[in-house]
Amino acid sequence: MSDAKHDISASFKNMQGCHVCLTLNKFIHSRCQSCGAKLHSRIKHSLQNTIALLITSVVLYIPANVLPIMYTNVLGQKTANTILGGVISLWQSGSYPIAIVIFVASVLVPIGKIIALFWLCIGVATSKIRSHEKSHQLYRMTEFIGRWSMVDVFVVAILVALIQMGNVMSIYPGAAVIAFGGMVVVTMIAAITFDSRLIWDPLNRE
Amino acid sequence: MAVDESLSHHSGKHPGAQQIIACHECDLLVSLPPLSVGHKASCPRCGYVLTRNFRDTKRKILAFSLTSLIFLIFSLPFPFLSFSAKGTERVLTLLESIQSVVSADYSSVAVLIFLTTVLIPGVFLLGVIYIFISLKSRVPLPYTQPILKFIFALLPWNMAEIFLVGILVSFIKIASLAKVALGPSFIFYTLFIVSLALTVTFLDRLQVWQWVRDGERKAMNENRNNGEQTNE
Numbered sequence: 012m013s014d015a016k017h018d019i020s021a022s023f024k025n026m027q028g029c030h031v032c033l034t035l036n037k038f039i040h041s042r043c044q045s046c047g048a049k050l051h052s053r054i055k056h057s058l059q060n061t062i063a064l065l066i067t068s069v070v071l072y073i074p075a076n077v078l079p080i081m082y083t084n085v086l087g088q089k090t091a092n093t094i095l096g097g098v099i100s101l102w103q104s105g106s107y108p109i110a111i112v113i114f115v116a117s118v119l120v121p122i123g124k125i126i127a128l129f130w131l132c133i134g135v136a137t138s139k140i141r142s143h144e145k146s147h148q149l150y151r152m153t154e155f156i157g158r159w160s161m162v163d164v165f166v167v168a169i170l171v172a173l174i175q176m177g178n179v180m181s182i183y184p185g186a187a188v189i190a191f192g193g194m195v196v197v198t199m200i201a202a203i204t205f206d207s208r209l210i211w212d213p214l215n216r217e
Numbered sequence: 218m219a220v221d222e223s224l225s226h227h228s229g230k231h232p233g234a235q236q237i238i239a240c241h242e243c244d245l246l247v248s249l250p251p252l253s254v255g256h257k258a259s260c261p262r263c264g265y266v267l268t269r270n271f272r273d274t275k276r277k278i279l280a281f282s283l284t285s286l287i288f289l290i291f292s293l294p295f296p297f298l299s300f301s302a303k304g305t306e307r308v309l310t311l312l313e314s315i316q317s318v319v320s321a322d323y324s325s326v327a328v329l330i331f332l333t334t335v336l337i338p339g340v341f342l343l344g345v346i347y348i349f350i351s352l353k354s355r356v357p358l359p360y361t362q363p364i365l366k367f368i369f370a371l372l373p374w375n376m377a378e379i380f381l382v383g384i385l386v387s388f389i390k391i392a393s394l395a396k397v398a399l400g401p402s403f404i405f406y407t408l409f410i411v412s413l414a415l416t417v418t419f420l421d422r423l424q425v426w427q428w429v430r431d432g433e434r435k436a437m438n439e440n441r442n443n444g445e446q447t448n449e
Contacts, residue, residue, distance in 0.1 A: 031369070046366070106389070147242070169383060
């Protein structure tokens with residue numbers, strides 16, 4: 012903030028960058044003069060949409076954890092597994108590395124991502140962001156890491172595909188797969204909808 | 218040579234001139250210096266990589282995207298995974314393994330998997346190949362700009378590499394229950410992911426748009442020149 016003179020955002024100079032081809036346009040244009048894409052200096056209703064999507068993902072996260080993510084059928088004995096139940100049984104059977112991978116990808120990352128995005132939205136809405144750099148890094152991390160939650164959906168799909176031996180041993184998917192997959196997609200859209208430029212906007216007002 | 222001069226005049230990019238853009242992630246006004254090969258420009262405020270300049274980018278992208286698409290096609294027909302336990306063996310191709318999620322009555326999940334691991338990366342690669350063939354040819358191919366817009370929107374939804382990790386995790390998970398093996402298709406799929414990652418690394422949004430625009434402008438100028446010649 013010491014060299015605020017050099018920290019000038021495009022919007023402060025009545026300019027806006029095209030989000031498609033990065034060409035700098037004047038504010039008065041509604042379409043990019045170079046590629047014709049619709050221009051928006053900031054994503055419209057970014058915070059509202061992000062928060063709405065985050066609430067959706069919280070709602071989806073409940074059935075994703077309560078309902079079974081898969082059923083295993085061994086010699087006619089059917090057992091239902093939830094995400095957390097699967098992690099615990101993996102841990103008890105001594106497969107610590109996979110237990111940790113699944114726990115991080117399906118529990119820590121989604122929860123961390125939802126909390127981080129809520130935190131950023133609230134910070135921007137109340138203009139109480141202390142470190143712009145750190146907030147931006149947090150955003151970048153949520154955007155990068157969010158897709159990796161999908162690992163659990165893929166694991167269930169592969170197990171279902173491979174283990175089909177009738178009553179000897181079979182694995183079937185549970186309803187939580189849909190809720191969990193939906194949650195991953197919704198949180199990804201939430202991260203895309205969040206406009207990281209809002210983090211830096213308070214600097215322009217000073 | 219006259220064409221080249223008018224070109225640089227139109228794009229406002231005289232050799233050595235700086236180009237001003239707004240940072241995609243924090244909106245800072247940045248004047249980009251002309252980059253020498255092997256250099257990248259990052260936003261001084263938020264650190265976002267604005268543009269990179271690799272050696273021979275066009276050729277590399279065309280080569281890697283073609284390689285990647287060929288490997289993706291090769292990963293479809295051969296055995297992908299196999300599983301044997303208690304005297305029964307199950308061999309699956311990539312599409313058969315997605316198919317079995319459909320037969321378990323979870324078509325929505327199967328569609329999500331098919332989209333993120335096969336279709337979206339495939340369409341992305343086709344788009345990249347189309348654009349770079351268009352850049353190589355003397356006359357730009359139609360719809361280059363909308364395709365360019367589309368493929369950058371597709372990029373976050375490619376999850377091929379996550380699928381790969383998912384396969385490895387599930388293999389470790391069931392290794393104690395049965396014998397599992399990876400088929401030739403799996404190797405092709407891994408190679409497809411590696412060359413896809415390389416394609417994405419070399420693909421620079423700012424640079425590609427610059428090339429597409431320059432190509433279209435050049436074609437327009439040539440058309441105009443040809444028209445004048447025939448009039449004479």
